[in-house]
Amino acid sequence: MKTRDAANHFGSKKKLADALGIQPSAVTMWGEVVPISRQYQLQILSGGQLMADTKPSVEECVKSDRAGLEPVDVQNTCESIQ
Numbered sequence: 302m303k304t305r306d307a308a309n310h311f312g313s314k315k316k317l318a319d320a321l322g323i324q325p326s327a328v329t330m331w332g333e334v335v336p337i338s339r340q341y342q343l344q345i346l347s348g349g350q351l352m353a354d355t356k357p358s359v360e361e362c363v364k365s366d367r368a369g370l371e372p373v374d375v376q377n378t379c380e381s382i383q
Contacts, residue, residue, distance in 0.1 A: 302335045302354055304328065307343055310351055320346055 304314075308328070311317040318325040321342060335343065340353035 302340045302343065302351060304331050304333060304335050307335055307351055310343075310347055317343075 308314045308317045311320055314328045315325045318328045321328075321339065331339075337353065340351075343351045344353045
């Protein structure tokens with residue numbers, strides 16, 4: 302899910318941040334791709350109009366590796382795209 306698509310859905314990055322209960326600066330820090338954990342939240346908040354990616358992007362895997370995060374679940378792994 303692209304950050305710009307999520308922001309467009311909610312009307313702006315500020316409104317997107319408000320919907321998630323976070324600061325607008327956090328949205329800006331995402332870069333081009335919404336973090337996978339936030340994608341699932343946005344899928345629910347949008348009633349399915351925004352859909353979480355079925356596989357994490359390379360960018361998301363790099364972010365997770367830097368942060369030392371595990372994949373969201375067994376199905377959602379970075380191994381297949383590295």
